[in-house]
Amino acid sequence: MAKAKQAETGTADREIVITRVINAPRQLVFKAFTDPKHIGEWWGPDGFTNTIHEMDVRPGGVWRYIMHGPDGTDYNNKVIFLEIVKPERLVYTHGDDENPELFHVTVTFADQGGKTKLTMRSLFPTQAARDEQKKFGAVEGGNQTLGRLEQYLAKA
Numbered sequence: 001m002a003k004a005k006q007a008e009t010g011t012a013d014r015e016i017v018i019t020r021v022i023n024a025p026r027q028l029v030f031k032a033f034t035d036p037k038h039i040g041e042w043w044g045p046d047g048f049t050n051t052i053h054e055m056d057v058r059p060g061g062v063w064r065y066i067m068h069g070p071d072g073t074d075y076n077n078k079v080i081f082l083e084i085v086k087p088e089r090l091v092y093t094h095g096d097d098e099n100p101e102l103f104h105v106t107v108t109f110a111d112q113g114g115k116t117k118l119t120m121r122s123l124f125p126t127q128a129a130r131d132e133q134k135k136f137g138a139v140e141g142g143n144q145t146l147g148r149l150e151q152y153l154a155k156a
Contacts, residue, residue, distance in 0.1 A: 014124045014126060014127050014129070015121060016121075016130060017121045023115050024153040025111075026116040027087045028116075029149070029153065030088075030109050033109075034055075034084075039052070042149045044141075044145055045145055045148075049068045052064075059083060062079065063078070063092075075096075077095075077096060078095055078097055078100055087109055088110075089106065091107075092104075103125070106120075107120050107121075118149075120142060
């Protein structure tokens, strides 16, 4: 039975999936995710701010930024875009300069009658790598990030 369950879930033991329905059209939600003028205003968990160094949203393009934690810690980040299907999907690797592919992310933007069902699926190389991120609050941080997006778009 365990084998059948594993076959059904495939990569579920290596994933973090966060979903939220946002009260905004998907074109606007997609733009908030791909425009450096917007994403710097809401990206990251509560209390974090960002310095965007570059954001080239195209296959092979790079997004480099520093997240500044509320405790003053800086976190260097490097995203490499793999696939962009406007306004439906973004696929990218997320890491830093030392480890450019810490995990793989697929973000989907599904139209729901003028609202957007946004799903962020992060796939880690191992279950242990996923569990390590969960220990550091990745699920809560992801939910806070999408909450900040929702608040940002409510003001737009």
